[in-house]
Amino acid sequence: MTTLRALAAVCEQLARTRSRRDLARQVADFLGALDAEEVRPAVRFLLGQAGRGGAVSGQTLWRVLVRLVGEGASADVWTGAVDFGEAVERLLERRETPAELPALGLIEVEERVRALAGPRGAGSRAEKERLLAELFARLTPLEAKYVAKNLIREMRTGAAEGILLDAVALVAGGDRAAVARAHMLEGDLTEVAALALANRGGPLPASALTYFRPLRPMLAHSAESVSEALATFGGRAAVEWKLDGARVQVHRRGDDCRLYSRRLQDLTESLPDVVGELRRGLSAPAAILEGEVIPVDAAGRALPFQELMRRFRRIRDIGRLEREVPVRLHLFDALQAGDEPLIDRPYGERWATLERVRGMLRVVGRVVPPTAAEAEAFSAAALADGFEGVMVKGLDAPYTPGVRGRGWLKVKRATTVDLVIIAADRGYGRRHGWLSNYHLAARDEETGRLEPVGKTFKGLTDAEFRTMTDRLSALAIREEGPTVHVEPRIVVEVLFTDLQRSPTYAAGLALRFARIARIREDKAPADADTVQHLRALFARQQTRGVGGEGEA
Numbered sequence: 001m002t003t004l005r006a007l008a009a010v011c012e013q014l015a016r017t018r019s020r021r022d023l024a025r026q027v028a029d030f031l032g033a034l035d036a037e038e039v040r041p042a043v044r045f046l047l048g049q050a051g052r053g054g055a056v057s058g059q060t061l062w063r064v065l066v067r068l069v070g071e072g073a074s075a076d077v078w079t080g081a082v083d084f085g086e087a088v089e090r091l092l093e094r095r096e097t098p099a100e101l102p103a104l105g106l107i108e109v110e111e112r113v114r115a116l117a118g119p120r121g122a123g124s125r126a127e128k129e130r131l132l133a134e135l136f137a138r139l140t141p142l143e144a145k146y147v148a149k150n151l152i153r154e155m156r157t158g159a160a161e162g163i164l165l166d167a168v169a170l171v172a173g174g175d176r177a178a179v180a181r182a183h184m185l186e187g188d189l190t191e192v193a194a195l196a197l198a199n200r201g202g203p204l205p206a207s208a209l210t211y212f213r214p215l216r217p218m219l220a221h222s223a224e225s226v227s228e229a230l231a232t233f234g235g236r237a238a239v240e241w242k243l244d245g246a247r248v249q250v251h252r253r254g255d256d257c258r259l260y261s262r263r264l265q266d267l268t269e270s271l272p273d274v275v276g277e278l279r280r281g282l283s284a285p286a287a288i289l290e291g292e293v294i295p296v297d298a299a300g301r302a303l304p305f306q307e308l309m310r311r312f313r314r315i316r317d318i319g320r321l322e323r324e325v326p327v328r329l330h331l332f333d334a335l336q337a338g339d340e341p342l343i344d345r346p347y348g349e350r351w352a353t354l355e356r357v358r359g360m361l362r363v364v365g366r367v368v369p370p371t372a373a374e375a376e377a378f379s380a381a382a383l384a385d386g387f388e389g390v391m392v393k394g395l396d397a398p399y400t401p402g403v404r405g406r407g408w409l410k411v412k413r414a415t416t417v418d419l420v421i422i423a424a425d426r427g428y429g430r431r432h433g434w435l436s437n438y439h440l441a442a443r444d445e446e447t448g449r450l451e452p453v454g455k456t457f458k459g460l461t462d463a464e465f466r467t468m469t470d471r472l473s474a475l476a477i478r479e480e481g482p483t484v485h486v487e488p489r490i491v492v493e494v495l496f497t498d499l500q501r502s503p504t505y506a507a508g509l510a511l512r513f514a515r516i517a518r519i520r521e522d523k524a525p526a527d528a529d530t531v532q533h534l535r536a537l538f539a540r541q542q543t544r545g546v547g548g549e550g551e552a
């Protein structure tokens, strides 16, 4: 039996070791010593995913632990740069532990963590806290640290994933590419690890696309403009409508047809009309295709994305909603036709296959423009028709499941918000002598503070830069390196294409591709847009694609 203690020791090693090779070796050795049924729990734990579905908040856990250790024991555990896991470790170090804590097995710990998701309804909170107390009472401070990190999902899974892929590759005879590919197709590293360990030392059995097992969707990068995106592909690429709806993966074989969301949830029951259309209309008896479902009005015009969400929330009474919220599927990719996998084929070829198999089904509007000017014109028309923007796709690019590949670039309609200039950087080079890179802030409705959410030096003419430099210099409060902090007086309308999470800004969000549209002389800082407004925009960006992760 492998104990949690052994696993926590490995985690601790991982946090200390610098060399990636050594890390992978250690993890590979650890995995190699596991019993078959321990592989999945161990990998989930190492990835920080053991708490998935457990729904425990940091607050609840902390309350339970303070009760366990004794009120008052928690004084200054948070001093210094500690994360939640470290704080838990410190806290438990202050507990009077029994001399001998019997070690818990990995499997038992996972079962106990899973049980946390069980309690429902009245009294569930107390029950959950009881289960937590019972579990943590049996953990050493180090074990507690990593269980806590799993529960509140604090592990930095990005890094862990890379190391685990390396480690699994070592187990599978060193073929990193085969492991990465299996991961792409399986969608789940836990399964790949189990597969590799079951065939220890030998090559990884080839994964294949399987009907009715959805593949993680390929993701897109952002580009600022169509011309820029086109240039990335050497001037030749497809430009397609970017529809603002829900992404669906279609699996059709004979009479069986199922639809999956971006998060691989089964949407078949919510979209019976689309399923019917596919059954009747596709000319291929078997295919895996991808497209976007959008809500439309009676005349077939695209409606706001929110309308669509009603279809996914309400499973009952679908018949009525089908009439109330008609939807339309526009296909844009083909991942498999019959028994022939296509994901490694260039996109141009996949599109040709899509055209061949689609029968009566719609595809997205698309051109392969001979010039950048034509690409821009297509994009302008798409925006005028109410689409969200365009996707620019490399004709040679393979389909890379789950990966934000270089093959797809999205160019979105810019949104505008009114923000306050709170500081500016002294320009250099051509901008020497100007205050040019503006720090933009939104108002936090709750605290009343102005929170920075982005910077830009784009959008103003030279003359406007000069005037702005004079105005900002008059508002200067203090200097910090090249940055001049100013009284927050000037409001500007800012165009941006995307929001992303920001670890540096207190608001937690940052604008991407920001540029100043105009100076809002008519507005005061109190009229600026709020952090809350940006959060709402971000939430909307995230949910697009039905519970999709959106940007990460």
Ligand code: AMP
Pocket (backbone or CB within 6 Å): 217, 220, 240, 241, 242, 243, 244, 245, 246, 247, 262, 292, 332, 364, 391, 410, 544, 545, 550, 551
């Ligand atoms: P975003 O969610 O902003 O990262 O943009 C990517 C999403 O755009 C995809 O997941 C699809 O749901 C959606 N989309 C709309 N039109 C297309 C298209 N023509 N090709 C690929 N994805 C599209």
